[in-house]
Amino acid sequence: MCPIASQLLGKINVGGSRCNPAAAALLLSLCLGFSPSMATCPPDCLCASDIISCSGRNLSVLPFDLPSYATRLDLSHNALTVLPVDWIPQPFDRLSTLVLNRNSIEQIEVNTFMVTPHLLHLDLSCNRLTVLNSSIFTGLKELKELLLFGNQIIQINPGAYSDLHSLKKFYLSGNRLTDFPLGLYEEPGGPRNLTFLDLSSNRLSKVPVQSLLSLTRQSGIYLQENPLDCDCAFLALLEYWMWKQYRPLVDFRGEYPCKDNAGPGTNCSQQAVSDMPLETQMYQVQLGKWLWLPCVGLAMPDQDELHVFWVTPRKVLNSSADDPSDHLIVLPNGTLEIRGALSEDSGTYGCVAARGRHYLPHEALEVSVVVGNLSAPSGSGLSHRSGAEHFNTAFTTLASCVVSIILVLLYLYLTPCRCRESRGGASGGCGGRAFILCADPTEVESGQRRSNGKRVAFLEPQAEDSNIDGPKAPVIHFGHVTTEGILKNGSRTVEQTLIDTAPVV
Known part of the structure; x- marks a missing residue:
């Protein structure tokens, strides 16, 4: 034990009694080289490994000696009003x-969260925040x-989302927002891939x-329980979302007041053609x-305030606000005009x-567009595929032929002939229908040579127990043909002439 700890323990021992366990733990931490702020748990908190909970202690200020080894810090259900930078x-x-959460926080100073650079989850719900100032989350x-739901937020200043590059889920429900926070998606430095935004139970009238x-297309935006205006544009959005089975609408379909009808004073339903199912359509342009492109399921009404949106492969167009210089224009009757089609205009x-x-869901509110010669690319692709198929077929055929030749050669030269010699010294016939040369070279008389004119005769097999000396009638009439030792038995020699002695049956 280190000397300082021994002296302190000696001073706190009274009457030979044991020292205070907490004091002993403090002294032990000092002896091991840890500071009190790192090794001790604040009196109003509970510490379990790397989790520190100071919840429900009615704290108006934060404990100054919070251990920095924590990975989770719970300060909920207290009386905090300000979150200072220090x-x-x-x-x-x-x-x-x-x-x-569940404090009374009204103000968060700038750069307050600079001391928590690796924070992944921040819960500020159910407080009294009214304004999100610039750089508040730096x-x-x-x-x-x-999580910011259950506050009183009425305004979000530009730059409030700076440094929130990795934000995936943002909860803003139960506040007092009257404007959609579009800067969340458009401001530089904001979230790059936000997949969840909850704006329910606010005061939004227009979106x-x-x-x-x-x-x-890439995120879920919840808008239920807002006093949204029942105009034709919003109704068109709801109809499209229902056809797409958009989960934020499908899950809360009963909490959108404009879902089923347009409400008083609107005249949007007269634009429909009929109740016939809509089929998929495809267009081709050079x-x-x-x-x-006419709008699917619409007539060509003559209305000045027709709200039609076209979702193209690159952007979304509106019939009431278009750039005349763009080559994609929505005409007043809802038709999409593509001026000078480009290859990148192909899509849905x-x-x-x-x-x-x-x-x-099986009905078609979308059309497909192909820019370019449809027959040429498909024919080209077909020719490529045909060429590849022909090459594959030729290669397969060639490989099969090579393998067949190799197998035949192996059969000819490596398979032993089943010729057996008879008891009298003459060789017997091959037992089976074959074309293997079964003649014994020793049977060829001395001085005789092979004939230059080679012939191959396919002969009927001879039974093993047949008389080899008996007369034999050839099955095929050969005429006067010189054979080269391809005989049915060993009694005949080279240069022997085969004579047809019996008619062919």
Whole structure:
């Protein structure tokens, strides 16, 4: 034991009694080289390994000696009103979860979260925040989830989302927002891939429909329980979402007041053609040519305030606000005009309009566009495929032939002949229908040579127990043919002439 700890323990021992366990733990931590702020748990908190909980202690100020080894810090259900920049004396490099809900926090100073650079989960719900100032979340570059529901937020200043690059889920329900926080998606430094945004139970009356059609391709935006206006643009959005089976709408379909009807004073349902199912349509246009796409399921009404949106492969267009210089234009009757088609214009196009009916998922509110010669690319692809198929067929045939030849050669030269010699010294016939040369070279008389004119005769097999000396009638008439030792038995020699002695049956 170190000398300082021994002296302190000697001073706190009274009457030979044991020292205080807490004091002993403090002295032991000093002896091991840990500071009190790192090794001790605050009196109003509970510590379990790397989790520190100071919840429900009615704290108006934060404990100054919070251990920095924590990965989760719970300060919920207290009386905190301000979160100052120096709320902890040293950085919490390991802290990943900070819970501050159910306090009375009204103000968060700038750079407050610079001491928690690796924070992933921040819970500030059920406080009294009214304004999100610029740079309020500076330093939270790794934050994944931010909970701000149950506050009184009425304004979000530009730059409030700076450093929230990695934010995936953002809970803003139960506040007093009247404007959709579009800067969350457009401001530089904000979230790059936000997949969840909860804006339910606010005071939104209008939403940017054109922007939502683009944003909801990759994220879920919840808008239920807002006093949304029942205009044709919003109804068109709801119809399109229902056809797409958009989960935020499908799960809370009973909490959208404009879901089933347009409400008083609207006249959007007269644009529908009929209740006939809509089929998938495909259009083809050459490069540089013009193409007109009528809105699926709509007539050509003559209305000045027709709200039609076209979801194109690159962006979303609106019939009431278009750039005349663009080569994609939505005409007043809802038709999409493609001026000078480009190759990148190929893809799926969806017409979003208030048709006044419910569409089933198998019906088609989208059309397909192919830019270029449809027959040429397909023919070219067919020729490529045919060439590849022909090459594969030829290669397979050639390989099969080579393998067959190799197998035949192996059979000819490596398979032993089943010729057996008879008791009289003459060789017997091959037992089976074959074309193997079975003659014994020793049977060829001395001085005789092979004939230059080679012939191969296929002869019937001879039974093993047949008389080899008996007369034999050839099955095939050969005429006067010179054989080269291909005989049925060993009694005949080279240069022997075969004479047909019996008619062929």
